Amino acid sequence: MIELKGLTKRYAGKSVVDDISLTLEDGEFGVLIGPSGCGKSTTLKMINRLIPASGGQILLNGDDVADLPVEQLRRRIGYAIQSTGLFPHWDVARNIATVPQLLKWPKSRIDDRVDELMALFHLDPAEFRGKYPHQLSGGQAQRVGVARALAADPEVLLMDEPFGAVDPLTREVLQAEMKRVHQQTGKTIVFVTHDMDEALSLATRIALLNQGRLVQYDRPIELMVEPADDFVREFIGQADLGLKLLSRRWVHQYQREARLQQTETLDSLHAHGWLIDDQGRPSALAGARLDDADAITRVKPEWIATPEMSMKEALSRMVWYRVMVLPVVDDAGKLIGEVGMQGVMGMQDEPEGALS
Numbered sequence: 001m002i003e004l005k006g007l008t009k010r011y012a013g014k015s016v017v018d019d020i021s022l023t024l025e026d027g028e029f030g031v032l033i034g035p036s037g038c039g040k041s042t043t044l045k046m047i048n049r050l051i052p053a054s055g056g057q058i059l060l061n062g063d064d065v066a067d068l069p070v071e072q073l074r075r076r077i078g079y080a081i082q083s084t085g086l087f088p089h090w091d092v093a094r095n096i097a098t099v100p101q102l103l104k105w106p107k108s109r110i111d112d113r114v115d116e117l118m119a120l121f122h123l124d125p126a127e128f129r130g131k132y133p134h135q136l137s138g139g140q141a142q143r144v145g146v147a148r149a150l151a152a153d154p155e156v157l158l159m160d161e162p163f164g165a166v167d168p169l170t171r172e173v174l175q176a177e178m179k180r181v182h183q184q185t186g187k188t189i190v191f192v193t194h195d196m197d198e199a200l201s202l203a204t205r206i207a208l209l210n211q212g213r214l215v216q217y218d219r220p221i222e223l224m225v226e227p228a229d230d231f232v233r234e235f236i237g238q239a240d241l242g243l244k245l246l247s248r249r250w251v252h253q254y255q256r257e258a259r260l261q262q263t264e265t266l267d268s269l270h271a272h273g274w275l276i277d278d279q280g281r282p283s284a285l286a287g288a289r290l291d292d293a294d295a296i297t298r299v300k301p302e303w304i305a306t307p308e309m310s311m312k313e314a315l316s317r318m319v320w321y322r323v324m325v326l327p328v329v330d331d332a333g334k335l336i337g338e339v340g341m342q343g344v345m346g347m348q349d350e351p352e353g354a355l356s
């Protein structure tokens with residue numbers, strides 16, 4: 001748990017972080033967001049004392065960080081930044097092992113930990129262990145940077161705009177990975193970004209700052225449906241609020257039973273049903289195409305949904321592939337349900353209060 005109590009930073013008498021108080025519970029993914037210069041990075045860097053606070057207190061699991069020896073603090077708090085900060089003359093394995101080596105772990109324990117972290121970030125040790133930072137793509141370097149920050153299993157992971165410098169596609173992949181890593185490790189994370197979509201997709205708690213002050217600290221949904229003031233409303237942006245809400249809704253919340261079609265003939269106009277193969281995987285959809293409601297269409301891998309997929313992505317696939325329903329499959333690819341345009345529109349099987 002991290003507690004900020006009246007945290008303040010002044011430069012030349014001017015407060016750039018002004019009396020911020022908030023609590024982030026264990027296992028939460030906290031995002032600090034706000035316009036350029038609002039004090040996000042300064043707040044983050046005060047947590048690991050890269051910047052000394054001018055006033056207030058920061059407690060890490062009850063310990064005042066001001067009282068902890070710096071080397072202990074660095075062990076308890078991992079730190080990943082946009083430029084990765086990888087040592088250019090060290091290979092990937094040695095970069096990841098930086099903190100365990102400082103802590104003088106035995107070699108076999110370090111090797112195991114490096115392999116474990118590379119597996120977590122889907123980096124094949126055989127291929128990547130011996131590579132140098134200049135031989136990595138931006139996305140791979142970022143993964144190594146985050147793996148290094150996690151190496152000594154810190155209590156908290158701080159991330160300062162870690163995906164700010166990668167292209168949008170890689171950024172989405174890294175965000176999805178970060179979400180998975182957060183779920184798998186249960187780490188408490190504090191993440192700085194100025195990208196609201198990134199914040200909404202990753203955060204369990206969002207702290208919105210403006211001119212050094214905390215304007216609202218809430219769950220993403222509350223920020224959207226109960227903005228504290230006009231600044232919050234404007235910062236979130238109203239134009240695609242519906243889509244933003246759907247980015248925080250998951251297919252499993254809207255999933256309903258999938259009706260099977262026994263033959264390739266439709267039994268009633270505009271009905272639809274799924275054909276499955278002998279392993280229970282969806283192979284074709286009878287009906288439910290936007291352009292031809294009576295067609296039998298082979299299921300393409302691109303329109304298959306999983307229970308963890310966001311409804312925004314599911315909706316995007318429906319629109320792009322012109323189908324009214326998507327099959328939902330389990331890890332083995334077996335059909336376990338379907339999710340449809342009607343669910344998105346709240347006409348049918350809407351989860352209680354889903355859009356309120």
Ligand SMILES: Nc1ncnc2c1ncn2[C@@H]1O[C@H](COP(=O)(O)OP(=O)(O)OP(=O)(O)O)[C@@H](O)[C@H]1O
Binds near residue numbers: 011034038041194
């Ligand atoms: N060493 C310093 N001396 C004086 N002012 C500083 C110093 N470091 C930061 N500031 C000011 O403090 C304010 C907050 O800076 P900070 O880097 O925390 O903002 P930020 O929200 O992270 O911004 P960005 O999104 O642009 O990175 C800014 O107005 C900045 O100019």
